[in-house]
Amino acid sequence: MTRPVEYVAGLTIGTVESVAPDDIRVLLELDAPQTTALNTGAPTRFPRINGYVLIPNEAGALVGLVTWLGVERSPFPKRTGLKDFGLVDLPFPLRKIAVTPVGTLRTQRCKNDEVVYSLGRGVSVFPSVGDQVQLPTADQLKSIVEAQGEDRRVPIGVSPLAGNAVVSVDPDKMFGRHLAVLGNTGSGKSCTVAGLIRWSMCAALQARERAGRSGPLNARFVILDPNGEYAEAFSDMKDRVRVFRVGNDEAGHSPLRLPAWMWNSHEWSSYAAASPGTQRPVLLQALRELRAGGKVVEDHASKAKRFFRSVLVRLRDILSKGVAEYTGFPGNKNFGEFLQVIRDDTSRYASSLSDAMKTSVDALAAEAATLETQHKNISSRDGRVFYRDFSETEVSSIAAKVEDVLATLPGLAGHMGPTEDSPVPFDAAQLPDYLEFLASSSGVGGQLHQWVASLALRIRMMLADRRLGPIVIPEKSPNFEEWLTEYIGANNGENGQIAILDLSLVPSDVVHIVVAVIARIIFEATQRYRKLRGVELPTTIVLEEAHTFIQKEVRDPNSAPTASEMCRSTFERIAREGRKFGLGLVLSSQRPSELSATVLAQCNTFLLHRLVNDRDQELVHKLVPDSLGGLLRELPSLPARQAVLLGWAVPVPVLLEIAELPEPYRPRSADPKFWAAWTGDVERPVDWKEIAEDWAR
Numbered sequence: 001m002t003r004p005v006e007y008v009a010g011l012t013i014g015t016v017e018s019v020a021p022d023d024i025r026v027l028l029e030l031d032a033p034q035t036t037a038l039n040t041g042a043p044t045r046f047p048r049i050n051g052y053v054l055i056p057n058e059a060g061a062l063v064g065l066v067t068w069l070g071v072e073r074s075p076f077p078k079r080t081g082l083k084d085f086g087l088v089d090l091p092f093p094l095r096k097i098a099v100t101p102v103g104t105l106r107t108q109r110c111k112n113d114e115v116v117y118s119l120g121r122g123v124s125v126f127p128s129v130g131d132q133v134q135l136p137t138a139d140q141l142k143s144i145v146e147a148q149g150e151d152r153r154v155p156i157g158v159s160p161l162a163g164n165a166v167v168s169v170d171p172d173k174m175f176g177r178h179l180a181v182l183g184n185t186g187s188g189k190s191c192t193v194a195g196l197i198r199w200s201m202c203a204a205l206q207a208r209e210r211a212g213r214s215g216p217l218n219a220r221f222v223i224l225d226p227n228g229e230y231a232e233a234f235s236d237m238k239d240r241v242r243v244f245r246v247g248n249d250e251a252g253h254s255p256l257r258l259p260a261w262m263w264n265s266h267e268w269s270s271y272a273a274a275s276p277g278t279q280r281p282v283l284l285q286a287l288r289e290l291r292a293g294g295k296v297v298e299d300h301a302s303k304a305k306r307f308f309r310s311v312l313v314r315l316r317d318i319l320s321k322g323v324a325e326y327t328g329f330p331g332n333k334n335f336g337e338f339l340q341v342i343r344d345d346t347s348r349y350a351s352s353l354s355d356a357m358k359t360s361v362d363a364l365a366a367e368a369a370t371l372e373t374q375h376k377n378i379s380s381r382d383g384r385v386f387y388r389d390f391s392e393t394e395v396s397s398i399a400a401k402v403e404d405v406l407a408t409l410p411g412l413a414g415h416m417g418p419t420e421d422s423p424v425p426f427d428a429a430q431l432p433d434y435l436e437f438l439a440s441s442s443g444v445g446g447q448l449h450q451w452v453a454s455l456a457l458r459i460r461m462m463l464a465d466r467r468l469g470p471i472v473i474p475e476k477s478p479n480f481e482e483w484l485t486e487y488i489g490a491n492n493g494e495n496g497q498i499a500i501l502d503l504s505l506v507p508s509d510v511v512h513i514v515v516a517v518i519a520r521i522i523f524e525a526t527q528r529y530r531k532l533r534g535v536e537l538p539t540t541i542v543l544e545e546a547h548t549f550i551q552k553e554v555r556d557p558n559s560a561p562t563a564s565e566m567c568r569s570t571f572e573r574i575a576r577e578g579r580k581f582g583l584g585l586v587l588s589s590q591r592p593s594e595l596s597a598t599v600l601a602q603c604n605t606f607l608l609h610r611l612v613n614d615r616d617q618e619l620v621h622k623l624v625p626d627s628l629g630g631l632l633r634e635l636p637s638l639p640a641r642q643a644v645l646l647g648w649a650v651p652v653p654v655l656l657e658i659a660e661l662p663e664p665y666r667p668r669s670a671d672p673k674f675w676a677a678w679t680g681d682v683e684r685p686v687d688w689k690e691i692a693e694d695w696a697r
Helices: 002-013 138-145 171-176 187-211 234-239 266-271 278-289 301-319 330-350 355-375 392-408 430-439 448-466 480-487 511-533 563-581 597-602 615-622 627-636 675-678 686-694
Strands: 012-020 024-027 052-057 058-074 091-109 115-121 132-134 156-160 167-170 179-182 221-225 241-245 374-380 385-387 498-502 538-545 583-589 605-608 643-647 654-658
Touching: 002 012, 012 179, 012 654, 024 058, 024 511, 052 091, 052 138, 138 167, 156 187, 167 171, 171 187, 179 187, 179 330, 187 234, 187 654, 221 511, 234 241, 241 480, 266 278, 266 448, 266 511, 266 563, 278 448, 301 392, 330 355, 330 385, 330 392, 330 605, 355 374, 355 392, 430 448, 480 498, 480 511, 511 563, 511 583, 563 583, 563 597, 597 615, 605 615, 615 627, 627 643, 654 686
Parallel strands: 179 583, 179 605, 221 498, 221 538, 241 498, 538 583
Antiparallel strands: 012 024, 012 132, 024 091, 052 058, 052 132, 058 091, 091 115, 156 167, 156 654, 374 385, 605 643, 643 654
C-alpha cells in the first residue's frame, strides 16, 4: 500500500525556480513525465500547453496554467543522495515550463472523511523558490474545470486537457453581465450561440420538471439576425420560437414590422440627417404635434396659437442677438415693420377668440401700434418711412405681452400632451406635409421653408421606398402593446421564448436604424418594468455580425450623428446600463478590432474561437489581464468547435470543445460546397428569371 508521503512524492514533477505575480518558472525533474503521466490515477498528457499544475501552500494549492515549455542549458543538477559532485560542471539540457497563476484549489474534509475540492478565484499565497510543483489528480483536475453548485446549471462542452471533464456555466453569469463570442468565419461562432440558447432552455425545462412545475419557460431571447441564419436552427421548437421576416413568407413566419411612429426624435433626426440649428427644431415640433393629433388643416384658433408662438420665438431671437437687431439701420426699420405685422395679424386673429383671450390679444395689438407710431418717421421730401431706435425695455415689453397671450391659449403655456419621443401612433405619411405646413405658417420667412423642404423631401423619399414601406408603414400596424408582446414576449413566455428577427432583406441604408430602434425599445421596456414592478425582467439581445452595428467611434463631433452612430450609441448604453434592468447582451463578431471599445469593455465573459488576424488578436490581448496573455497565443491554431472560455462565468480560463449541435439545428452558416457543385454531387439549378422577378417585386 502506497503511503501518503510516497503518493505525494509521486505527483511531484519539479520545483519553483522563479516567481513573479504573472509568471512562475518551474524546473522539471529529470524523471518528470516526457509525454504521458501515469501517476495521477489516469493517463494524462504532460507537459502540454494550457494544461494545469498545482503548487501546494497553506491555503490549499495554487492552480497554474502552463503557457510555455522548453529546454534551457543549465548546470547539471545536484541530486540529493546521489554522488554527482565529481561531474564536470558543463552545460546540461534541462526542461522548464512557465506557469501563469489563475486560482486557488482549496481542500475540505467532510464528516465521512471524504475529501472535497473547491476552486476559488485569485491567488492569496504565492509560492517561494524551491517549492514543489505537482500534477493534479483526476479528481483535482475535474474540480478545476467542472463548475460547482449553481455554476453547474448548463453544460456546454468538455475540456480535452482535463480528461474531457464537463464544462458548465451559470446563465446568470453568462447572460447577466454580457457575453462576447469572437472568432473568424468558420470557427463555430453561430453554432456556439445557437447551442448556448438551446442548452440553456433545455436545462431550465429539466429544472422546472424536477421542481414539479409545468407550463412554458418565462425566458426571452431576441436574436437580431442580419444574415438569416437562425430561422431553421430552432425548427424543432416551433411552439417556443417566433420568426419575423420582411414581406410575406410561405413558411408561416410573421412580417417584420417596425412602425415609424415608434421611432423617437433622435432616430428620426439621424436617419433624415436633420441639421441641429434649423431642421431639427421643426422636426421635433412636427413629431410632438402629430402625436398630439395635429393635422395639416387647422381651425382659426389653432392657427392663432401657432402665430403667437412664432412671434414669441422671433422676439426672443431678437433679444438674444443684441441691440443691433432693433437699433441703427436696418435693425430699427426691420423691427418697426415687424411691429406692423404683429398689429395687423393680431387684430385679424382676435375676432375668432373668446372674450377672455381677446382681452390679452387686444392689449398686445395696442402696445405694438403705440410703439410703432412713436418711432415711425416719414420723410417730407420723398415720403420714405424711417424708424428711430428702439430700446431693450420696449422689445421686452412686447415679448411679455405675447407671453400673456400664450398663457390664455390652452395647450401652449405648458405642453401637457405626448412628447416628441412618446410611442403614440400617428400617420407617418403626413410628416413631410406637416413639416412644410409648419414652415409656411411660422411667419419667420422663406429661408426656413427652403431648409424644411429639403428635410421633407428626404423623409418623403424614405417612406416611398418600396423595400422599407412594409416595415415602417405596414398595412396592419400593431399598437404598442401588441408589438411588445410579439417581439419581446407575452406574460410568462406564453407565445414562446425566442424571437428571431431576420434582417437579411432589410435595406442596407436603413438596417442600422431598424436595429437601433428595436434595441432601444427593448431596453426602455425593461427599464419601465423595473420601475413599475421593482424587479428585473431577464431578457437577452443576441446580435450577430456585431462589428457591423457597433463600430468604433470615428465621427466628426461638429456633425449630426448618422444612423450607424445612433446604433452604436444605443448598444453602448445597453452595455453600460442593461445589467441593472435585467437586459443581457450576446455579441457575435468575426472582427473584434472593429467593435466599439466601450461595448467590449463591458463584456465580462468571452468565448474566443480561432482568431488569425493580428489586429483582432492584439485587441483581445488588451481585454484580458496581462497574466492570461499566454493563454491566448493558441487562438490562431484552434480547430473548429474549440474555444477559450474566460471571464466572470468561469473561475479559471478553460480551453473547451463546444458540444456538437445536430446538423438540422445548426445556423445556416456552413461553408459553401464548391467541389460538390462542380462535380455534380449536389444539384444547383439556376433560374435567373425567377430571381429577377422576385428582386423586382
